Amino acid sequence: MRIEVIRTGGFAGIERRAEVDTSGRPDEAEWRALAQRALRPAPAGGGPVRDGFSYRITVDGRTVSCQEPNLSDAQRTLVSRILKEGA
Numbered sequence: 001m002r003i004e005v006i007r008t009g010g011f012a013g014i015e016r017r018a019e020v021d022t023s024g025r026p027d028e029a030e031w032r033a034l035a036q037r038a039l040r041p042a043p044a045g046g047g048p049v050r051d052g053f054s055y056r057i058t059v060d061g062r063t064v065s066c067q068e069p070n071l072s073d074a075q076r077t078l079v080s081r082i083l084k085e086g087a
Contacts, residue, residue: 001028005082006056009067018083030074034081035059037074042066055079 004019022031038057041064052068057078065073 001035001060003031003078003082004056004058005079006058007053007079007083008055009053011051016083018085020082020085030080034074034078038072038078039064040072040074042050042070042072042075044070 001022002019003022004017006015006017008015020031022028025031035057036059039059039062043087049068053069054065054067055075056063056065062077066072071079
């Protein structure tokens with residue numbers, strides 16, 4: 001499974017992207033479950049935060065877009081892990 005996260009916005013407006021291929025990893029099932037939950041739309045909330053980040057999460061060709069502070073727990077966790085490991 002290939003998971004890509006693209007983060008845009010923030011104060012500086014710099015785009016950051018990272019990708020992880022989970023195929024063959026010992027924790028592949030954990031990544032798969034987290035990615036499937038992250039593809040679900042986040043709960044509706046207030047509007048975007050000024051200078052907040054926006055994210056595009058793509059899992060094997062399926063994409064969901066979300067923005068701070070309206071990320072689900074799964075989206076927040078996945079984004080954090082991908083940006084850390086895929087750097």
